[in-house]
Amino acid sequence: MLSRTADHLYWMSRWLERGESLARMLDAHYRHSLLPHTPDVLARDWTATLGSLGVLDGYLARYGEIEPGRAFNYLAFDRDHGSSIVSCLREARENARAVRGTITSEMWETLNATWLEIRAYDARRADVGDFLEWVKYRSHLSRGVTLGTMLRDEAFQFTRIGTFLERADATARMLLARAKPGVEINDDPAGTDHYAWTLLLRSLSAFEVYRKVYRDAVTPRRVTELFVLRDDVPRSLHRCINEVYVNLRAVGNDQSPETERRAGELHARFRFGRLEDLLARGYGAFLDDFLGHTRSLGHRISQDFLVPVT
Amino acid sequence: MTSVPYDEMQAADGKNRPHYRRYSDWLLSQPEDRLARKRAEADSLFHRVGITFAVYGEREGAERLIPFDIVPRILPAPEWDQLAAGLRQRVRALNAFLADVYHDQEILRSGRVPPEQILCNAQYRPEMQGIDVPGGIYAHIAGIDIVRAGDGRFHVLEDNLRVPSGVSYMLENRKMMMRLFPELFARHPVAPVEHYPDVLLDNLRSVAPVGVSDPVVALLTPGAHNSAYFEHAFLAQQMGIELVEGQDLYVREDAVYMRTTRGPVRVDVIYRRIDDDFLDPLAFRPDSMLGVPGLLSAYRAGRVTIANAIGTGIADDKSVYPYVPDMIRFYLGEEPLIDNVPTYVLRRPDDLAYTLAHLPELVVKEVHGAGGYGMLIGPAATQAQLDDFRARITAHPERYIAQPTLALSTCPTFVESGLAPRHIDLRPYVLSGREVTIVPGGLTRVALRKGSLVVNSSQGGGTKDTWVLET
Numbered sequence: 001m002l003s004r005t006a007d008h009l010y011w012m013s014r015w016l017e018r019g020e021s022l023a024r025m026l027d028a029h030y031r032h033s034l035l036p037h038t039p040d041v042l043a044r045d046w047t048a049t050l051g052s053l054g055v056l057d058g059y060l061a062r063y064g065e066i067e068p069g070r071a072f073n074y075l076a077f078d079r080d081h082g083s084s085i086v087s088c089l090r091e092a093r094e095n096a097r098a099v100r101g102t103i104t105s106e107m108w109e110t111l112n113a114t115w116l117e118i119r120a121y122d123a124r125r126a127d128v129g130d131f132l133e134w135v136k137y138r139s140h141l142s143r144g145v146t147l148g149t150m151l152r153d154e155a156f157q158f159t160r161i162g163t164f165l166e167r168a169d170a171t172a173r174m175l176l177a178r179a180k181p182g183v184e185i186n187d188d189p190a191g192t193d194h195y196a197w198t199l200l201l202r203s204l205s206a207f208e209v210y211r212k213v214y215r216d217a218v219t220p221r222r223v224t225e226l227f228v229l230r231d232d233v234p235r236s237l238h239r240c241i242n243e244v245y246v247n248l249r250a251v252g253n254d255q256s257p258e259t260e261r262r263a264g265e266l267h268a269r270f271r272f273g274r275l276e277d278l279l280a281r282g283y284g285a286f287l288d289d290f291l292g293h294t295r296s297l298g299h300r301i302s303q304d305f306l307v308p309v310t
Numbered sequence: 311m312t313s314v315p316y317d318e319m320q321a322a323d324g325k326n327r328p329h330y331r332r333y334s335d336w337l338l339s340q341p342e343d344r345l346a347r348k349r350a351e352a353d354s355l356f357h358r359v360g361i362t363f364a365v366y367g368e369r370e371g372a373e374r375l376i377p378f379d380i381v382p383r384i385l386p387a388p389e390w391d392q393l394a395a396g397l398r399q400r401v402r403a404l405n406a407f408l409a410d411v412y413h414d415q416e417i418l419r420s421g422r423v424p425p426e427q428i429l430c431n432a433q434y435r436p437e438m439q440g441i442d443v444p445g446g447i448y449a450h451i452a453g454i455d456i457v458r459a460g461d462g463r464f465h466v467l468e469d470n471l472r473v474p475s476g477v478s479y480m481l482e483n484r485k486m487m488m489r490l491f492p493e494l495f496a497r498h499p500v501a502p503v504e505h506y507p508d509v510l511l512d513n514l515r516s517v518a519p520v521g522v523s524d525p526v527v528a529l530l531t532p533g534a535h536n537s538a539y540f541e542h543a544f545l546a547q548q549m550g551i552e553l554v555e556g557q558d559l560y561v562r563e564d565a566v567y568m569r570t571t572r573g574p575v576r577v578d579v580i581y582r583r584i585d586d587d588f589l590d591p592l593a594f595r596p597d598s599m600l601g602v603p604g605l606l607s608a609y610r611a612g613r614v615t616i617a618n619a620i621g622t623g624i625a626d627d628k629s630v631y632p633y634v635p636d637m638i639r640f641y642l643g644e645e646p647l648i649d650n651v652p653t654y655v656l657r658r659p660d661d662l663a664y665t666l667a668h669l670p671e672l673v674v675k676e677v678h679g680a681g682g683y684g685m686l687i688g689p690a691a692t693q694a695q696l697d698d699f700r701a702r703i704t705a706h707p708e709r710y711i712a713q714p715t716l717a718l719s720t721c722p723t724f725v726e727s728g729l730a731p732r733h734i735d736l737r738p739y740v741l742s743g744r745e746v747t748i749v750p751g752g753l754t755r756v757a758l759r760k761g762s763l764v765v766n767s768s769q770g771g772g773t774k775d776t777w778v779l780e781t
Contacts, residue, residue, distance in 0.1 A: 003569045101547035
């Protein structure tokens, strides 16, 4: 396959996944904001959310101060902000358009329809909850049509690599928002923070999963174990890195053994590591380190297979 | 040529022509709101599928639909057979002409075509002189624009031998009609067109460089911002070949390779949808970002086939068009089966004098223009436009030809006021490989504005499905 084609496929799926992840984060944020809060707390939460996405400075440069309505718009509808949901869906669609002959026509039509709909969306009248549900729904649809129609060839493998590298990044960022300094990853039923840990489960679509797996109270340790170590949870770090590794092996070329080795090494940590050991240097430090690995893998994949970033 | 247009559906006595009777009975039986609903459905489907074209001069990323009309243009079998024979004849002669111009130039030496007309033309590519191309074929894909005059006879309006576009609309229009009105296809023996991509691929493979047994074919596009990008992606997908941009290809030791995730892969045949000027910055325009450095050298070495060949523009230039009937006589020893439109060549003093005296009745065309931009339609022009063209013609008569304003035939078409006649033309696609093949029909374009004769999509034209009835 053409390197440029692989590049478009990879980025198409990264942008799609990023759009969904943003919707999930905003959804968690939105639900949390429905609880009784002082304006101070609301502003602090937005600062944390914008910060975990790495866009706090961009937002402040534009608006100067935290205001919930503006912050939401900035992350959802702002066309000039390159990482808003609307921009993610536009980028996904533009990448798909460039390879519309490689993806199936059903995939193209789904992505194109998503873009046409969000372009026509009236942000002023949008119901926040409905809008975020819609984004997730369209993302489910895109994923479904990909799995249901695409040939299991290299093109498919590059879309998988893009999807799971992006998802690994997103899950780590959502965990990071909970990994405040001093947070105890223990088996105490999550006391005052109970609602926040439950919300994390819900926003990663894992609340029912948690109940099924543990049949017990929500504790920080179990939630962390679920999202870090369990290979059977679709959005866990272990699952994501497993998919990246397997698909990288499938597309391997003469240049890529080192990239494959690094992905394998990272995978082995989740496959064979203990939670206590992984978190030995602190939860936040572990997640920061992990994000560094996904960034470097992304860079190496571009160099080995795609159109290298110059 | 009479000035009353020929109506494709109704004869002069007001009765429907036999090949339209079944269709028009069906049309009369349709509730109006059903047709309106079907038209809206077609629009939304075209949008969703993204069958759009980018408009030059509008803000980047502007994508528009080409309006699709649900009333088909129908041609009966005998009429089509005659037309197809004429098209085959014409394209064979045009390919023979190109081979001759780039080799021995017998037609120039015989005096049938003035040598300076060819050798001083910007469309003549000296780089091609003496190069042998596989099968002697230059124009692998030709789009021949056909119009029907008031007397019902077909004429060739123009030959398109460089990178003719529009065939994806022929295919998508058929798909759309079958989706909207499947019942019509049960009632009419409509000749299929869906095999076009197979025939095209087969032809492209047949012209691979000598010695290549399993040729790799790629479609070279200028990229996603080109107005015809949809078509490029569509054809590449339908043929199962790679859609490449210039940056995906490189030349090493006169061989062309594409950059893939598994390393370089050799390319044998390039179906290019980029103009000559942009193909190779080392040989043509040095500022081209779309091309592949060294491509011409690989081509000249016979290591890659380019379709259409470089330099085909010399055969479809409007200044050369008047000589095509003579080419048919010269190379094939046959009389042309389809006539040209009578043409005044303004470099000839008599033709110039006549044209200047009759400007308001004539259509004047710039010889290197394309897309209906550099054109004057006398009867529709304002005094200022006439004066402007008069000055331009007087200054450079050799840059223009003139033709009588044709009463292009009309076909019933849905417009705001309901069903009304609108002018149409027809672009069949003629494929040359081991043999010359034409998929029955082509692209019918329609001028949607009342009275307008300009069918180009860039100027507000629409399209129709074209039916050739098998019996």
